[in-house]
Amino acid sequence: QTTCAQSSVTFYGRIDTAIRYSTNQNIAGDKLLELTSGGASGSRWGVKGSEDLGGGMKAVFTLENGFEPDTGKAAQSGRLFGRQAWVGLSGKLGTLTVGRHYSPVYNVEFANEPFGWANVYESGFIYDNYTGGNRWDNSLFYQYKVGPVSGSLMYGFGEQAGSNRNGNKLGGSLAYEFGQAAVSAAYQQTHDAQGVADHKVWTAGGYYPIGALKLFLSYLNHRSDLTPQKNDVWATGASYAMTPAVELYGGFYYDRQREQDGNKRTVVGMFNYKLSKRTNVYLQADYSKVDAGYASNVFDVYAFPTTKDASGAVTDFIKSRASVMAGVRHQF
Amino acid sequence: QTTCAQSSVTFYGRIDTAIRYSTNQNIAGDKLLELTSGGASGSRWGVKGSEDLGGGMKAVFTLENGFEPDTGKAAQSGRLFGRQAWVGLSGKLGTLTVGRHYSPVYNVEFANEPFGWANVYESGFIYDNYTGGNRWDNSLFYQYKVGPVSGSLMYGFGEQAGSNRNGNKLGGSLAYEFGQAAVSAAYQQTHDAQGVADHKVWTAGGYYPIGALKLFLSYLNHRSDLTPQKNDVWATGASYAMTPAVELYGGFYYDRQREQDGNKRTVVGMFNYKLSKRTNVYLQADYSKVDAGYASNVFDVYAFPTTKDASGAVTDFIKSRASVMAGVRHQF
Amino acid sequence: QTTCAQSSVTFYGRIDTAIRYSTNQNIAGDKLLELTSGGASGSRWGVKGSEDLGGGMKAVFTLENGFEPDTGKAAQSGRLFGRQAWVGLSGKLGTLTVGRHYSPVYNVEFANEPFGWANVYESGFIYDNYTGGNRWDNSLFYQYKVGPVSGSLMYGFGEQAGSNRNGNKLGGSLAYEFGQAAVSAAYQQTHDAQGVADHKVWTAGGYYPIGALKLFLSYLNHRSDLTPQKNDVWATGASYAMTPAVELYGGFYYDRQREQDGNKRTVVGMFNYKLSKRTNVYLQADYSKVDAGYASNVFDVYAFPTTKDASGAVTDFIKSRASVMAGVRHQF
Numbered sequence: 001q002t003t004c005a006q007s008s009v010t011f012y013g014r015i016d017t018a019i020r021y022s023t024n025q026n027i028a029g030d031k032l033l034e035l036t037s038g039g040a041s042g043s044r045w046g047v048k049g050s051e052d053l054g055g056g057m058k059a060v061f062t063l064e065n066g067f068e069p070d071t072g073k074a075a076q077s078g079r080l081f082g083r084q085a086w087v088g089l090s091g092k093l094g095t096l097t098v099g100r101h102y103s104p105v106y107n108v109e110f111a112n113e114p115f116g117w118a119n120v121y122e123s124g125f126i127y128d129n130y131t132g133g134n135r136w137d138n139s140l141f142y143q144y145k146v147g148p149v150s151g152s153l154m155y156g157f158g159e160q161a162g163s164n165r166n167g168n169k170l171g172g173s174l175a176y177e178f179g180q181a182a183v184s185a186a187y188q189q190t191h192d193a194q195g196v197a198d199h200k201v202w203t204a205g206g207y208y209p210i211g212a213l214k215l216f217l218s219y220l221n222h223r224s225d226l227t228p229q230k231n232d233v234w235a236t237g238a239s240y241a242m243t244p245a246v247e248l249y250g251g252f253y254y255d256r257q258r259e260q261d262g263n264k265r266t267v268v269g270m271f272n273y274k275l276s277k278r279t280n281v282y283l284q285a286d287y288s289k290v291d292a293g294y295a296s297n298v299f300d301v302y303a304f305p306t307t308k309d310a311s312g313a314v315t316d317f318i319k320s321r322a323s324v325m326a327g328v329r330h331q332f
Numbered sequence: 333q334t335t336c337a338q339s340s341v342t343f344y345g346r347i348d349t350a351i352r353y354s355t356n357q358n359i360a361g362d363k364l365l366e367l368t369s370g371g372a373s374g375s376r377w378g379v380k381g382s383e384d385l386g387g388g389m390k391a392v393f394t395l396e397n398g399f400e401p402d403t404g405k406a407a408q409s410g411r412l413f414g415r416q417a418w419v420g421l422s423g424k425l426g427t428l429t430v431g432r433h434y435s436p437v438y439n440v441e442f443a444n445e446p447f448g449w450a451n452v453y454e455s456g457f458i459y460d461n462y463t464g465g466n467r468w469d470n471s472l473f474y475q476y477k478v479g480p481v482s483g484s485l486m487y488g489f490g491e492q493a494g495s496n497r498n499g500n501k502l503g504g505s506l507a508y509e510f511g512q513a514a515v516s517a518a519y520q521q522t523h524d525a526q527g528v529a530d531h532k533v534w535t536a537g538g539y540y541p542i543g544a545l546k547l548f549l550s551y552l553n554h555r556s557d558l559t560p561q562k563n564d565v566w567a568t569g570a571s572y573a574m575t576p577a578v579e580l581y582g583g584f585y586y587d588r589q590r591e592q593d594g595n596k597r598t599v600v601g602m603f604n605y606k607l608s609k610r611t612n613v614y615l616q617a618d619y620s621k622v623d624a625g626y627a628s629n630v631f632d633v634y635a636f637p638t639t640k641d642a643s644g645a646v647t648d649f650i651k652s653r654a655s656v657m658a659g660v661r662h663q664f
Numbered sequence: 665q666t667t668c669a670q671s672s673v674t675f676y677g678r679i680d681t682a683i684r685y686s687t688n689q690n691i692a693g694d695k696l697l698e699l700t701s702g703g704a705s706g707s708r709w710g711v712k713g714s715e716d717l718g719g720g721m722k723a724v725f726t727l728e729n730g731f732e733p734d735t736g737k738a739a740q741s742g743r744l745f746g747r748q749a750w751v752g753l754s755g756k757l758g759t760l761t762v763g764r765h766y767s768p769v770y771n772v773e774f775a776n777e778p779f780g781w782a783n784v785y786e787s788g789f790i791y792d793n794y795t796g797g798n799r800w801d802n803s804l805f806y807q808y809k810v811g812p813v814s815g816s817l818m819y820g821f822g823e824q825a826g827s828n829r830n831g832n833k834l835g836g837s838l839a840y841e842f843g844q845a846a847v848s849a850a851y852q853q854t855h856d857a858q859g860v861a862d863h864k865v866w867t868a869g870g871y872y873p874i875g876a877l878k879l880f881l882s883y884l885n886h887r888s889d890l891t892p893q894k895n896d897v898w899a900t901g902a903s904y905a906m907t908p909a910v911e912l913y914g915g916f917y918y919d920r921q922r923e924q925d926g927n928k929r930t931v932v933g934m935f936n937y938k939l940s941k942r943t944n945v946y947l948q949a950d951y952s953k954v955d956a957g958y959a960s961n962v963f964d965v966y967a968f969p970t971t972k973d974a975s976g977a978v979t980d981f982i983k984s985r986a987s988v989m990a991g992v993r994h995q996f
Contacts, residue, residue, distance in 0.1 A: 009675070009996045011341070013379070015393050015419040017430045019472075019489075030494030035430060035470040045379070045395070047677070047709070049996050051942055059943040059994045061679050063709070063731075065412070067395075071469045072413035072432045080412075080729070080744075081736035087679040087994050089939075098681045098699060098992065100736045137735045138699040140683075157683075162694030275421075278383055279391040328430065330391045330419050332341045332381050343673070345711070347725050347751040349762045351804075351821075362826030367762060367802040377711070377727070397744070399727075403801040404745035404764045412744075607753075610715055611723040660762065662723045662751050664673045664713050 013045035017069045018284075018327025024318045027305045037068045039327035040272070040282055041116070042075065044083055050090075057091035076135075086141065094144035101141045104154050104171035105201050105220070106134045108186040111175075112205030112218040114237035114251045115268065126233060126253050126266060129299040130222035132190040132199040136169050148177045158191065166195040181208040197225045205235075212241040216251075227298055228259040237268075247272040255294070262293025278332065284325040292317065345377035349401045350616075350659025356650045359637045369400045371659035372604070372614055373448070374407065376415055382422075389423035408467075418473065426476035433473045436486050436503035437533050437552070438466045440518040443507075444537030444550040446569030446583045447600065458565060458585050458598060461631040462554035464522040464531040468501050480509045490523065498527040513540040529557045537567075544573040548583075559630055560591040569600075579604040587626070594625025610664065616657040624649065677709035681733045682948075682991025688982045691969045701732045703991035704936070704946055705780070706739065708747055714754075721755035740799075750805065758808035765805045768818050768835035769865050769884070770798045772850040775839075776869030776882040778901030778915045779932065790897060790917050790930060793963040794886035796854040796863040800833050812841045822855065830859040845872040861889045869899075876905040880915075891962055892923040901932075911936040919958070926957025942996065948989040956981065 018039030025032040037043055046064030053059055064083040066075035076082025081100070088097030102110070109127060110116050128134065136156040143152045151174045158167025171188025183206035192198040205218030220233040237251030249270040256263050268286035275281065295306050295317035304318035350371030357364040369375055378396030385391055396415040398407035408414025413432070420429030434442070441459060442448050460466065468488040475484045483506045490499030503520025515538035524530040537550030552565040569583030581602040588595050600618035607613065627638050627649035636650035682703030689696040701707055710728030717723060728747040730739035740746020745764070752761030766774070773791055774780050792798065800820040807816045815838045822831030835852025847870035856862040869882030884897040901915030913934040920927050932950035939945065959970050959981035968982035 011343075011675075013395075015395070015431075017419060019430070025493035028494065032491065032493040033489060033496055034491040035472070035489050047996075051940060051994070051996075053939045053943060057939070059939065059992075061994055061996075063677075063679070063733075063736075067412050067417070069395075069413075069417050069419060069431045072395075072408070072411045072415075072417035074412040076736070078410070078742070079736045080731050080738040081733075083736075085731070085733050085736035087681060087733060087992060089943075089945075089992065098683070099679075099733045140699070157697060157699050159696065159698040161689035161696040162692065164697055275385045275389070275391065276383060279385060279421075281421075328391075328419060328421065330383070330393055332379075332383075332393075343675075345727075347727070347763075349751060351762070357825035360826065364823065364825040365821060365828055366823040367804070367821050399744050399749070401727075401745075401749050401751060401763045404727075404740070404743045404747075404749035406744040410742070607717045607721070607723065608715060611717060611753075613753075660723075660751060660753065662715070662725055664711075664715075664725075 008051055009047060009049040011045070011047055012332065013043075014041060014329065014331045015043050015069050016040050016327060016329040017043070018282075018325040020323055020325040022321060022323035024304065024321045027307055027316060027318065029318070035070045036325070037070050037075070039284055039325045040270075040280075040329050042066050042083070043069045046081075046084070053089075055091070057089060059087070060090050060095065060097065061087040083135070088141075094142055096143075097141045099139070100135055100137050101139050101154065103131055103134060103136050103169070103188055104152055104173040104186040105131055105188050105203050107152070108173050108175070108184045108203050108205070109218060109220065111182065111184060112203075112207055112216055113235050114214075114216045114239050114249050115270070126235075126255050126264060127220060129297070129301055130199060130201050130220065130231060130233070131188070132169070139169065150175045150177075154188070156190075158193075160193070163195060165191055167191055167193050182206055192226075199224055214239045222299070224299070229298065230258040231297075231299070232256045232258075245274045247274070257294055257297060260293055260296055260298075262291050262295070262297065264288060264290045264294050264297075279328070279330045281328050282326070284327070285323070287320065287322045289320045290317070291319075340383055341379060341381040343377070343379055344664065345375075346373060346661065346663045347375050347401050348372050348659060348661040349375070350614075350657040352655055352657040354653060354655035356636065356653045359639055359648060359650065361650070367402045368657070369402050369407070371616055371657045372602075372612075372661050374398050374415070375401045378413075378416070385421075387423070389421060391419070392422050392427065392429065393419040415467070420473075426474055429473045431471070432467055432469050433471050433486065435463055435466060435468050435501070435520055436484055436505040436518040437463055437520050437535050439484070440505050440507070440516045440535050440537065441550060441552065443514065443516060444535075444539055444548055445567050446546075446548045446571050446581050447602070458567075458587050458596060459552060461629070461633055462531060462533050462552065462563060462565070463520070464501070471501065482507045482509075486520070488522075490525075492525070495527060497523055499523055499525050514538055524558075531556055546571045554631070556631070561630065562590040563629075563631070564588045564590075577606045579606070589626055589629060592625055592628055592630075594623050594627070594629065596620060596622045596626050596629075611660070611662045613660050614658070616659070617655070619652065619654045621652040622649070623651075672715055673711060673713040675709070675711055676996065677707075678705060678993065678995045679707050679733050680704050680991060680993040681707070682946075682989040684987055684989040686985060686987035688968065688985045691971055691980060691982065693982070699734045700989070701734050701739070703948055703989045704934075704944070704993050706730050706747070707733045710745075710748070717753075719755070721753060723751070724754050724759065724761065725751040747799070752805075758806055761805045763803070764799055764801050765803050765818060767795055767798060767800050767833070767852055768816055768837040768850040769795055769852050769867050771816070772837050772839070772848045772867050772869065773882060773884065775846065775848060776867075776871055776880055777899050778878075778880045778903050778913050779934070790899075790919050790928060791884060793961070793965055794863060794865050794884065794895060794897070795852070796833070803833065814839045814841075818852070820854075822857075824857070827859060829855055831855055831857050846870055856890075863888055878903045886963070888963070893962060894922040895961075895963070896920045896922075909938045911938070921958055921961060924957055924960055924962075926955050926959070926961065928952060928954045928958050928961075943992070943994045945992050946990070948991070949987070951984065951986045953984045954981070955983075 048062040051059040066083040086097040086099030139156040153172045156169030160166040169190040173186035175184035185204035187202040200223045203220040218235040222231040234254045240248045253266040266288040270284040272282045306317040380394040383391040398415040418429040418431030471488040485504045488501030492498040501522040505518035507516035517536035519534040532555045535552040550567040554563040566586045572580045585598040598620040602616040604614045638649040712726040715723040730747040750761040750763030803820040817836045820833030824830040833854040837850035839848035849868035851866040864887045867884040882899040886895040898918045904912045917930040930952040934948040970981040
């Protein structure tokens with residue numbers, strides 16, 4: 001039996017893999033069959049703990065690794081604890097932690113989408129473009145909750161000699177719970193190495209359960225001082241617990257782009273079957289469509305393939321992609 | 333005490349280091365003294381678990397890291413779970429897992445050799461040349477067992493858009509147990525990125541215990557569409573449990589090469605002393621010899637040093653190597 | 665509950681992060697505000713164990729990872745077990761372990777300094793320059809203790825074919841305990857890849873408790889066959905347990921350089937508040953000052969910024985740095 005130097009440490013993990021078939025993987029329109037990681041949620045293992053310090057105060061920490069179960073490699077560019085790594089204190093005045101955290105906008109979006117900052121392909125990563133990274137290194141995170149209201153503030157150090165502005169990140173969130181429902185909003189602004197605000201993002205949304213049905217609505221607004229391009233991203237959908245074992249999910253995502261007019265639309269559906277509390281199998285299908293303006297979206301890190309001329313202008317682009325996935329997820 | 337979010341997770345590991353002295357490490361014939369990893373078996377730690385899902389079904393997983401105890405670095409090119417990473421379901425219809433697995437030929441060879449796909453130097457890696465990697469990323473592995481007969485099928489996705497053939501891997505195995513003895517065979521074929529069958533390998537063999545003695549015999553056949561070169565590799569040997577604490581191992585390996593005629597012969601002996609079930613110390617010695625034809629073996633990833641002329645033809649080569657090793661292995 | 669294949673394995677860790685403000689980070693004298701790792705001690709997690717083999721003998725091992733809690737990355741250049749990785753046997757004749765160990769000089773210095781081979785910035789790393797690495801890969805470590813006297817020998821293989829001298833490392837230590845006090849000394853010599861003795865270091869020192877006060881004194885002597893430069897490093901200081909919860913630390917470090925005459929002086933103070941046995945918060949301040957000769961210290965891996973002319977001669981240099989830090993440390 002493994003013993004710990006001290007008590008109250010929890011070891012946990014999640015392994016999620018899926019076979020995925022998708023279209024239009026290159027400009028010739030070729031299809032791809034692959035084993036992929038994290039169709040329903042990212043694979044991970046971690047250690048977390050809390051220690052009672054008396055007087056209502058406790059020490060808390062989480063160290064969480066992400067990995068690719070199809071190759072055994074560490075995810076998040078090979079980081080050991082690339083998902084989360086923080087330590088701090090929690091008490092009557094709130095919780096203050098330091099380290100690598102999810103950003104405020106991520107935390108709010110995660111709650112207000114049917115797919116939880118969707119770990120689905122063309123559908124989910126629609127948001128990833130606009131945050132300058134879902135996780136902030138070198139950050140301070142303060143959380144406070146009073147009754148149904150909770151708020152947070154986060155600051156990420158830019159760590160540049162001579163400037164506290166260059167590379168820094170700042171954000172916050174506010175949430176209100178009523179019963180099993182909640183509304184929440186967040187704002188965050190990040191600066192690049194030269195101090196320009198490369199991402200100014202705010203989001204607002206909520207979820208509302210009606211019996212076995214749960215409805216989701218989310219809006220995200222992205223501006224950047226690097227470009228006049230503006231993006232408004234809507235997400236809506238629902239989950240439905242048909243039986244204790246069977247869950248259905250559906251979502252629609254719409255990224256409307258201005259100044260470089262364009263849009264991306266994604267629909268996604270998922271059938272989830274729980275073999276147990278810890279193990280489930282799932283089927284997922286999604287379809288996405290972009291127009292010519294969106295093919296020039298400078299923030300689209302998961303962009304569909306394009307061809308460009310010598311000046312960098314898009315001359316041809318993939319207009320849509322469909323994918324189906326069958327996966328298994330196990331938690332421990 | 334470490335607690336797990338759920339039960340039935342096992343944390344395990346093995347640390348194996350040895351001092352090794354070997355000859356002919358470069359074309360000048362220099363000797364090398366080193367601290368090395370895995371004289372008897374690769375160092376590792378892992379997490380594995382199974383969850384009963386009812387109805388004879390269970391969820392199973394293994395995440396296994398390999399590391400170098402002499403430097404503390406992750407092995408398998410720095411992968412976090414480079415040895416094994418898979419998850420799946422097991423039931424009456426068999427076991428289906430997805431992720432990174434040992435290949436079918438590896439699994440059979442491992443059983444039929446006295447040194448278990450020998451973790452010995454010039455002797456063991458004789459096989460490594462012919463499989464295109466002992467482990468397959470992005471693979472599906474199906475196993476079924478009925479009475480004394482067990483079989484497996486494995487498919488590794490090539491993950492190339494527009495072609496399911498390029499880079500893919502396919503194999504299977506069959507085994508028959510009678511008492512403590514068994515015979516088994518496996519075939520596998522891998523394709524390179526252009527879709528050429530770079531490795532076509534089959535193996536057959538078995539082991540047979542006679543009291544404290546255990547005899548091993550194994551044959552491996554390698555062909556490749558990349559070259560006319562053909563290799564037939566024989567391995568035979570025995571282990572002998574002299575006392576509950578003392579084990580002796582001996583093995584002979586013969587790689588006969590055609591079309592580029594040549595051969596490699598290796599003999600290896602090992603004395604193992606068990607200090608406990610979990611801890612042992614060992615002495616090992618091996619001697620290998622190659623001829624001129626083998627020095628041009630294009631698949632020999634552990635080739636002895638050679639000199640080549642401008643056309644790439646071998647002009648001089650190391651003809652033999654001897655090594656002795658003293659090591660310690662601890663399991664937890 | 666996590667179970668181990670065998671008993672007697674301990675999982676442990678430490679997370680230490682601090683906000684640090686420091687001056688003169690570049691030749692323009694810019695200040696830096698950052699979240700940093702390991703203000704009081706390096707962040708780590710590890711697995712260690714011992715197995716009773718009977719007859720007074722046991723098997724022992726430690727695998728210890730270092731990581732950066734501000735980014736989640738593995739420390740020690742991304743090694744998995746970069747802090748320690750060793751396995752061995754312990755009995756009446758002493759303890760012999762193989763793998764990656766702290767060097768003999770490190771072990772002695774660690775005991776004789778108020779900040780424990782100080783994990784403080786400009787103050788602590790004054791030593792790091794002179795050892796060719798605090799940890800030795802590929803090393804054999806022998807320890808023996810009889811009554812109050814303990815000694816150790818360490819040998820690190822150079823692992824170069826044709827030469828056991830090139831790259832090798834050799835050292836040893838001796839310590840004498842009397843009550844809660846101790847004196848100790850160590851010597852070590854390392855060779856570079858060409859066999860030149862790049863670091864010849866010896867150290868001697870001790871600590872002496874007087875009630876709640878503990879006094880420290882340490883001297884380190886560094887010579888190298890690569891350069892006529894010689895360094896004599898003195899460290900002294902004290903810790904004071906003011907109350908069970910409050911600890912004060914103070915230290916003074918003086919690196920006197922000859923042949924390339926120069927010096928570096930550092931003072932450091934720390935206020936530590938224990939929230940529990942496992943969790944503490946701390947404040948730390950340090951100030952360092954170098955002169956022109958020291959700015960050319962070829963071994964100073966943590967050198968202050970300089971400007972150099974075409975010939976490589978220093979034309980301008982940062983003369984001092986001050987820093988303050990506030991941190992939290994949690995152990996499990």
